[in-house]
Structures are given as C-alpha cells and as structure tokens.
Amino acid sequence: MNQEDNTIITTKYGSIRGFEKNGCSVCLGIPFAAPPVGELAFKHPVPPRPWEGIPEATSGSRNPIQAEGGFCIGNNSLDCLYLNVFAPKGTSGPLPVMVWIYGGSYSQGGAGAKERGSSDVHYDLSRFAAETNCVVVTFNYRLNLYGFLNLRFLDRGFDL
Numbered sequence: 001m002n003q004e005d006n007t008i009i010t011t012k013y014g015s016i017r018g019f020e021k022n023g024c025s026v027c028l029g030i031p032f033a034a035p036p037v038g039e040l041a042f043k044h045p046v047p048p049r050p051w052e053g054i055p056e057a058t059s060g061s062r063n064p065i066q067a068e069g070g071f072c073i074g075n076n077s078l079d080c081l082y083l084n085v086f087a088p089k090g091t092s093g094p095l096p097v098m099v100w101i102y103g104g105s106y107s108q109g110g111a112g113a114k115e116r117g118s119s120d121v122h123y124d125l126s127r128f129a130a131e132t133n134c135v136v137v138t139f140n141y142r143l144n145l146y147g148f149l150n151l152r153f154l155d156r157g158f159d160l
Contacts, residue, residue, distance in 0.1 A: 009057075009085060013050045016057040019119070020089065023130035027057035027085045028113070028121060035079035036142060042151055043158055045081055060084065060121040063110025064143045071108045075116050078146065083139035084111060084121060086129035096134040100125060101141075106148060111138035 007018045007025050018027030033045035040046060061082035063075050088095070100123060102109040114120045125136040141147055151158040 008054065009087075013048055014052065015054045017054050018057045018085070021124075022126040023089055024126040025085075025087045025089055026119075026126050028119060029057055029059055029061040029082045030085065031081065032083050032139065033081040036081060036146070037078050041078065042146070042149060059117050059119050060111075060113030061140060062116065063112040063122070064140050065146055066104075066108050066110075066143050071104070073108070073110050073114070073122060075113055076110075078142075080110070080112065080140045080142065082112065083137055084123075086124075086126045086136040086138075088130045088133050088135070091133060098132075098134050098136050100136060100138045102138070104143070107144050109143070111140050 007020060009016055009018065009027050011030065013031070016027050016030055018025055020026070031048040034040060034048050036043070036045065062077035062080050063073055064080040065076050065078055066072050102111055102123060111123050112121060114122060123138050125138060129136040
C-alpha cells in the first residue's frame with residue numbers, strides 16, 4: 001500500500017484507487033491478465049497491458065461464463081480475469097496474505113460483482129481481512145471448456 005493514501009495500490013502494470021469498507025482498503029476488478037477473447041480465447045493467460053493514470057477499482061468484474069440455471073451466479077463474460085484485494089487499514093509491516101479460491105466444481109462460481117458495475121461482490125472478505133489482520137485476495141478463473149479445454153493437439157499456439 002502507498003503510505004500517502006491507503007486506498008491506492010501500485011502494481012507492476014500501474015496504480016489503482018479503491019475505497020474503504022469495514023476497516024479495510026478494498027480494490028475490486030484489478031486485471032491480472034489480458035481479456036481472454038478473440039485470439040486469446042482458449043489460450044493460457046497473458047499479462048495485461050500497463051495502464052496510465054490511476055483508475056477507480058471500486059466495482060467488481062464480470063464473472064466467468066457458466067451454464068444458466070440452478071447455481072449460475074450471473075453477470076457473466078469471457079472477459080473475467082480480474083482480482084480483488086482486501087487489506088486491513090491502520091497496520092504496519094508485512095501482513096500474511098490469504099488467497100480465496102471459490103468452489104463450484106470448475107463449472108460454476110465467481111469472485112466478481114453480483115450485478116454489472118456494482119461494488120457488491122460475491123465474496124466480500126473485507127470484514128474477514130480486518131478481523132484476522134491479513135490481506136485477502138480473491139480472483140476469477142475461466143470455467144468449463146473456456147478454462148480447461150486442452151487444444152494443444154490442434155496447434156502449438158495453444159501452448160502460449
């Protein structure tokens with residue numbers, strides 16, 4: 001965290017501005033890979049492009065594509081490779097980091113927003129981070145065939 005403003009996180013791709021909630025600095029929808037669409041569909045993730053300025057990280061991302069029905073959480077998109085960070089305020093020194101991986105049998109779930117453009121994410125771990133004094137990171141991953149279909153036998157380009 002930046003010493004001057006605890007809601008700013010600096011990454012190797014650029015800085016982002018989050019918000020305070022439940023005693024934590026929260027940054028939502030941070031890209032950790034380029035959108036896996038078009039030429040990047042079905043391939044390994046590649047780093048995102050660095051960004052200019054300090055964009056707002058105040059709304060959750062879309063969730064991974066999944067079958068509609070019983071356990072589908074909605075707000076789905078192929079462009080889903082984003083993460084969220086919940087860091088307790090008022091602490092000094094290094095803190096432990098917990099990574100929360102949602103379940104769903106590789107076919108359902110998501111760590112993004114419940115509705116498009118909302119800061120109401122499926123797993124809001126701000127209170128947990130504050131109470132345990134650790135940084136919590138949640139992230140989306142591609143589900144079903146979008147994330148687990150192996151096409152290497154067709155073209156070595158899928159080994160990226």
